[in-house]
Amino acid sequence: MTVAHSYRLTVSWSDDPGTVDYRSYTRNHTVAADGKPTLEGSADRSFRGDAARWNPEELLVAALSECHLLSFLHVAAEAGVVVTAYTDTPVGRMTRDDDGGWSFESVVLHPEVTTTGAAADLEKLHHAAHEACFIARSVAFPVRVGES
Numbered sequence: 001m002t003v004a005h006s007y008r009l010t011v012s013w014s015d016d017p018g019t020v021d022y023r024s025y026t027r028n029h030t031v032a033a034d035g036k037p038t039l040e041g042s043a044d045r046s047f048r049g050d051a052a053r054w055n056p057e058e059l060l061v062a063a064l065s066e067c068h069l070l071s072f073l074h075v076a077a078e079a080g081v082v083v084t085a086y087t088d089t090p091v092g093r094m095t096r097d098d099d100g101g102w103s104f105e106s107v108v109l110h111p112e113v114t115t116t117g118a119a120a121d122l123e124k125l126h127h128a129a130h131e132a133c134f135i136a137r138s139v140a141f142p143v144r145v146g147e148s
Contacts, residue, residue, distance in 0.1 A: 009033050011041075028053060057104075061092035063135050064107050064143055072111070072129035079125060085114035104141045111145065 013029035027043035028050055043049030044057055065088045076083045088111040095105045113122055126145045130136060136143040 007033075023048065057092060057094060060104070060139075061090050061107055064092075064133070064139070065090040065109055067133040067135040068109055068111070068126075068129055068143075068145070071132040072113070072125060075125050075128040075132065076115075076120070079120070081120040081125065082116045083113055084116055085112075087112045104139070106141055107139075107143045109143065109145045 010032045011029060012032070013026075015025045017024070019025045027048055029041050031039040031041050039059075040053045041059075042051075042053035042055055044055040045051040049055055069086055069088060072086065073083060088109055090107055090109045092107045093105045094102050097103055111126070115122075130143065130145060133143075
C-alpha cells in the first residue's frame, strides 16, 4: 500500500481588465490554506512583480531551507545532539536556459548551528539531513550545504 500526503492550497489572482498585454496585468496574488495566514505573492521584480511580496522563487528556496532545518533537527535529536539555535542564509541561483526559459541551477544552504555539550560532527548530520529532506530529493537541481 502506498503512503501519501496531500497538500491543498488556494492560489487566487484577478485583474480588470486582465491580461490585455504583458505589461498591463498585475502579478499580485494570494496563497491560502485552511487555518493559516494568507501569503501575499507576486512575480519577482525582474518579471514585473511587486518586490514587497513573496515570489515563487523565494518560496522554493525557503522550502528547501526549511526542509533541511527540520530534517537536521530530527537527525540531531536522534543522534543525541542538542541543537539550541539554527540560522540559514540560503542562496538560490536561476539561469537562462538555451530555449530562453529560466530554471534553477542550484540552491546553496549556509546553516549556522549552535549545540550544547560535546562537539558534534555537524557535517555528518548535515549530510544525513540532506538525504532525509524530501523536497531536496524532489528537485532537478543540486542542493548543497556550505559551499558558495
